[in-house]
Amino acid sequence: MSWDDGAMMTGQLMRWQEDPGGDHVAAWRSENDARVPGRVVVVDDRTKADDAFRWACEGTGMVWRGDFHHARQLLKALTKRVDRKDPKVGDSLTETFHRYRQAQGRRARILGMLLVCVDAGHVLRLRRAPDVQAACEAVYGPGEGRYVVSLRELQGVLSAAEWRRRxxxxxxxxxxxxxxxxxxxxxxxxxxxxxxxxxxxxxxxxxxxxxxxxxxxxxxxxxxxxxxxxxxxxxxxxxxxxxxxxxxxxxxxxxxxxxxxxxxxxxxxxxxxxxxxxxxxxxxxxxxxxxxxxxxxxxxxxxxxxxxxxxxxxxxxxxxxxxxxxxxxxxxxxxxxxxxxxxxxxxxxxxxxxxxxxxxxxxxxxxxxxxxxxxxxxxxx
Structure with a gap:
């Protein structure tokens, strides 16, 4: 794994470094208008959930390079950790509601830091990855280039395809x-x-x-x-x-x-x-x-x-x-x-x-x- 402390938001592009391959660049995609992470680390099957949670809380994007099913397990582990801290009950239902929304926003930001890189044609080149082409094309349109998207959003796209089918x-x-x-x-x-x-x-x-x-x-x-x-x-x-x-x-x-x-x-x-x-x-x-x-x-x-x-x-x-x-x-x-x-x-x-x-x-x-x-x-x- 390698850090790219200089990763900056350049329009809608995300840049990072990894070995082998050196510099990488891909379009940033977010239906929720999430910002491009300011720092990026490359993670895989060896990454510990506690480390991933700390990086996510710091606002560090994590590009996944391991097994797809292991990435899903890591996302579940992050979800358990972020959900341990329940939003505090306020003095009124109004205050409780606003605290709930703040907690939901924090949850979305943290869970949105686990990323996958999708190649042109909506091809996800991870071990045991599903075929995401049809689902992504229905949401994003033609896959004309490489892009990075959060795993959480990709799962939402796949779920939407199943809802659309059923x-x-x-x-x-x-x-x-x-x-x-x-x-x-x-x-x-x-x-x-x-x-x-x-x-x-x-x-x-x-x-x-x-x-x-x-x-x-x-x-x-x-x-x-x-x-x-x-x-x-x-x-x-x-x-x-x-x-x-x-x-x-x-x-x-x-x-x-x-x-x-x-x-x-x-x-x-x-x-x-x-x-x-x-x-x-x-x-x-x-x-x-x-x-x-x-x-x-x-x-x-x-x-x-x-x-x-x-x-x-x-x-x-x-x-x-x-x-x-x-x-x-x-x-x-x-x-x-x-x-x-x-x-x-x-x-x-x-x-x-x-x-x-x-x-x-x-x-x-x-x-x-x-x-x-x-x-x-x-x-x-």
């Missing part, structure tokens, strides 16, 4: 949705059930704002709505939604458009499931979970009247977890609805069924256990 079976849809890497997977079925049973004001048309995988648009089309316009501004989401509509045989009834929020015109039904927590994302992949300053929520509610037909409804699907964590005031959403010139026709509520709501060891268990997911039926005053 899909997610959804009872509310009566079918399977196929998520793409970087597009939020509809694994929490309770909010889908609300959309599947809410009374539809008109079967003529509908807008699905921020469609993601396209699951809500598909449910609406399967319920008999003749035309659904599904919007998103993320290229991966758009490709994912279009693929799902093709596979489900709904392309003639669901049009997927790239736009920020609403499409042109009005509809008798406008649906939106914005990210539920008004917190600034730390990485691009967190935008599916966090809505900084409640931007999407405020935009949807504030402009809904301009896009509703007379006697139309807007369906806002959102959790009250933000209120329970103290991230949004208890009257903030009702006040927002009132200021927008809207009234609440009805509100359908349900409780989450995911495992974290039952995990008493979770520092945020009190909020998760009491969480309510709601479909707000909104209409003009």
């Amino acid at each position: 899909g997610v079976r959804l009872p509310a849809l009566g079918d399977t949705i196929v998520p793409h890497y970087g597009v939020f997977s509809p694994v929490r079925g309770e909010y889908l059930d609300l959309v599947a049973r809410a009374p539809i004001p008109s079967y003529g048309s509908a807008f699905d704002v921020g469609t993601g995988t396209g699951v809500l648009a598909a449910i609406l089309a399967r319920r008999g709505i003749e035309k659904v316009i599904a919007t998103d501004q993320d290229e991966r989401a758009l490709a994912c939604a279009r693929e799902n509509m093709d596979r489900l045989g709904l392309s003639d009834r669901v049009v997927v458009e790239r736009t920020d929020m609403f499409p042109a015109g009005r509809a008798p039904l406008v649906v939106c499931n914005p990210p539920w927590l008004p917190v600034k994302p730390r990485t691009p992949l967190e935008y599916a979970v966090y809505d900084p300053g409640s931007r999407m929520l405020r935009s949807f509610v504030g402009s809904l009247n301009e896009h509703l037909d007379q006697n139309g409804e807007g369906w806002l699907i959102i959790s009250d977890l933000a209120e329970r964590l103290g991230l949004r005031g208890p009257t903030e959403l009702p006040d927002l609805i009132e200021r927008a010139g809207l009234r609440v026709v009805d509100r359908l509520d349900t409780r989450p069924v995911h495992s974290r709501a039952r995990d008493r060891l979770d520092a945020l268990h009190a909020a998760r256990a009491a969480e309510v997911v709601s479909l707000w039926r909104l209409a003009g005053v």
Whole structure:
């Protein structure tokens, strides 16, 4: 093993030294916009987990040159070490939540320091390495050059390929949705059930704002709505939604458009499931979970009247977890609805069924256990 104390971030390139071979350079790849490590060490099957953990905590990148399965074992060992230090419980749920996020950020930084070098064509030249070409090409595009990526991210890419192969079976849809890497997977079925049973004001048309995988648009089309316009501004989401509509045989009834929020015109039904927590994302992949300053929520509610037909409804699907964590005031959403010139026709509520709501060891268990997911039926005053 050899140190390269002079490894510097040069654009999107990472440079390091190793024997044999001397100087090495490769493109740096990170979907989470992680910075290029300032120092790099080459590691292999002989590397001890304690040494690797110390280097990772120091911000040192480790290029793996051993057996692929041993690299996975090392990553598991690093995970155990970083998870030994639980985030401290704060004086309030709000403080506990922010400490939890800080701990998660630290965890991601440390575990992201174990790296692999992938050759052109997405070829991973490690002993017992899987064929990663198809999975990487689906996420990164053509493999035109050599690059370095964290093993943790590569595992996420491989997992996404498996999700894409199997899909997610959804009872509310009566079918399977196929998520793409970087597009939020509809694994929490309770909010889908609300959309599947809410009374539809008109079967003529509908807008699905921020469609993601396209699951809500598909449910609406399967319920008999003749035309659904599904919007998103993320290229991966758009490709994912279009693929799902093709596979489900709904392309003639669901049009997927790239736009920020609403499409042109009005509809008798406008649906939106914005990210539920008004917190600034730390990485691009967190935008599916966090809505900084409640931007999407405020935009949807504030402009809904301009896009509703007379006697139309807007369906806002959102959790009250933000209120329970103290991230949004208890009257903030009702006040927002009132200021927008809207009234609440009805509100359908349900409780989450995911495992974290039952995990008493979770520092945020009190909020998760009491969480309510709601479909707000909104209409003009």
